[in-house]
Amino acid sequence: MSLAPRDMLAARLDRLRQAIRETGLDALAVTHLPNIFYLSNFAGSAGMVVVAGPRLYLLADFRYSAAVADLTSAGRTPPGFALVDVPGSYDEALAALLADVLAGRRVGFEAAHVPVKEHAWLTARLGAAGESAPHLVAAEGLVERMRLVKDGHELGLLREGGRLISEVARGVLRQVARPGRREREVAADIDHRMRRAGFERAAFETIVASGPNAALPHARPGDRVLSEGDLVVLDFGGVRGGYCVDLTRTVALGSPSPEAVRIYRAVAAAQDAALGSVRPGITADRVDAAARETLAAAGLGEAFGHSTGHGLGLEVHEDPRVGRLRPEGPPPTVLEAGMVCTIEPGAYVPGFGGVRLEDDVVVTAAGAELLTDVPREAQLL
Secondary structure (H helix, E strand, O other), X not given: OOOOOHHHXXXXXXXXXXXXXXXXXXXXXXXXHHHHHHHHOOOOOOOEEEEEOOEEEEXXXXXXXXXXXXXXXXXXXXOXXXXXXXXXXXXXXXXXXXHHHOOOOEEEEEOOOOOHXXXXXXXXXXXXXXXXXXXXXXXXXXXXXXXXXXXXHHHHHHHHHHHHHHHHHHHHHHHHOOOOOEHHHHHHHHHHHHHHHOOOEEOOOOEEEEHHHHHOOOOOOOOOXXXXXXXXXXXXXXXXXXXXXXXXXXXXXXOOOHHHHHHHHHHHHHHHHHHHHOOOOXXXXXXXXXXXXXXXXXXXXXXXOOOOEEEOOOOOOEEEEEOOOOOOOOOOOEOOOOEEEEEXXXXXXXXXXXXXXXXXXXXXXXXXXXXXXXXOOOOOO
């Protein structure tokens, strides 16, 4: 994991404190691990954070004592940092802290990340204090909205990740995806190359889908042998410094059929249309529409069922969602400079195969800056 500088943590917390005040809260309890890392540089597999006034309380158990001590000695904890030891239950430790420092105050909790059972227990436990009990208030996406626009530290990591995954992809296209190999063998080779390139882990299970399997957008690699004439979808991602990048290319083994060429060119045109529409001020659903309308004009509208893209950052799928407008859902995100997302239209024909092309971009004042740089020709092998 790559740690954010202390001044960047301070800036993030200043923005969060302002959001807490504007929401009418006195504090926020953070339980989603990516949000905890974003605010504190703490990367444990368990933990909680409470942001209250100038303080950031990190709740962690003995397994992380040395890691927290290292963060502190390196000056990589945020201003106002305080460690709260968790000798047993995290929920008990959180309830005790809230009762001690936030009696009678309004404490937001991450409603999308707190199970109903946990919320019920905390409410009952805090309610035992009567009128002095802290009041738990559901809060939606306070930290996630901050994470939408990447700061300089994050953009540096994402640019480096894009460069590295592009290097891996060029080797995969030249040497790995070839006739006679099983899908799972190709996937294992890709994963090995990602590790060797410096990625900490895969961002998701690598997809290698050949022939008719390429018509399944999220096919899992199996024992099918890649054959001459196949279209092969290669979709893989990696995590470096805690940040995710994601790339898809479709290759033709041997001479592609006229239908394969037609589908490939339509998807490439759809990706170009979506990339060309990316700019500050446009809503994400309009970027999706640019790709979708291009495929519909080619007679492939029904073959494109998923969204055109998704945000990238500490999670491989985060906001902004680059998809169709949902009449009863939240309003689409208005793109801003510093947002990072994928652009990945596809077309899938059952029994025949499919094509998907995916690149990572950062929104800039001038439009879309490609983070990935890999040949996109239909006949690469």
